[in-house]
Amino acid sequence: MSLVGYVVIFLVGIGILLALFLRHVGKKMYTSTKGEIIKKYENPRKALLVIDVQEGITGRMALKPYKDTEEKIKMINKVIQHASDTGVEVVYIRHAFKDSFIYRMLTRGRLIEGHPGVEIDSRIKVISENNFTKNISDAFSNVDLDKFLITNQVNELYLVGLDAVYCVYYTAIGALNRGYKVNVIEEAILTHKTQEEVAKLYQKSGIKLSSSKTLTEKEIY
Structure with missing residues (x-):
């Protein structure tokens, strides 16, 4: 076999290994966690989670802007303000990977801990210091969030x-x-998927898609 043939075989092998590794990373990243069932509180409270609206995803460093981002952020800010006005805890969730070659490659560095892309999008209203990071999709992977809510x-x-x-x-x-x-507030979530795809996924999983009216008792457009 010629040298070119060996090189081709080597590159194909590397490609297969990389694909398998990325598949493994994806399975680990896109998962939900389990934990203890919360107690029945005498005076239960509500909380608003603002998830992953960051400079490196929706802001000035975004690689693939979301459709209607500006309008969605305005709605998110309205929901945040109403939550603040009515005593609902407002919590900010940010995605931040530990520094590694693979995550630098996947995110072009913009979601690595310490990078400006990890910071909350400057257009978002920040009204509390309740700020938690995560390195997989489920925010409950950060046990400090669990403790805070409890x-x-x-x-x-x-x-x-998002997403x-x-x-x-x-x-x-x-x-x-x-x-x-x-309650996932439909007017205040971002995605590259269609509304029908989101609705089908949520219905299948038993997740309730709600209007902003659920939180505010009136539409806040």
């Missing part, structure tokens, strides 16, 4: 942000696994 006796969650079929979705599953009532 300490504050939260039993109902409202989810906004509707990834981090919002898997965080919703993680919350349901723990006994939370979960």
Whole structure:
């Protein structure tokens, strides 16, 4: 066999190994967690989770902008303001990978811990210091979030942000696994999928897609 033939075989082998590794990384990243079922609180509270609206994903460093990002962020800010006005805990979730070659390659460095891309999108209204990072899709993978919600006796969650079929979705599953009532606010989630695809996925998984009216008792467009 010629040298070119060996080189081709080597490159094909590397490609297969890389594909298998990325598949393994994807399975590990896109998953939901399980935890203890929350207690029945005497005075239960609500919390709003603002998920992954970051400079490296929706902001100035985004590689693949989401459709209607500006309008969605305006809606997210309205929901945040209403939550603040009505005593609902507002919690910010950010995705941040530990530094490694593979994650630098996958995200072009913009979601590596310490990179400006990890910071909350500058257009988002920040009204609390409740800020938690995660390195897989389900925000409950950060045990500090679990502890915070339990300490504050939260039993109902409202989810906004992105991506509707990834981090919002898997965080919703993680919350349901723990006994939370979960409302994903349809007007305030971002995704590259169609509305029909999102609705089908959520219906299949038992996740409730809600209007902003669920939180505000009136539409807040």
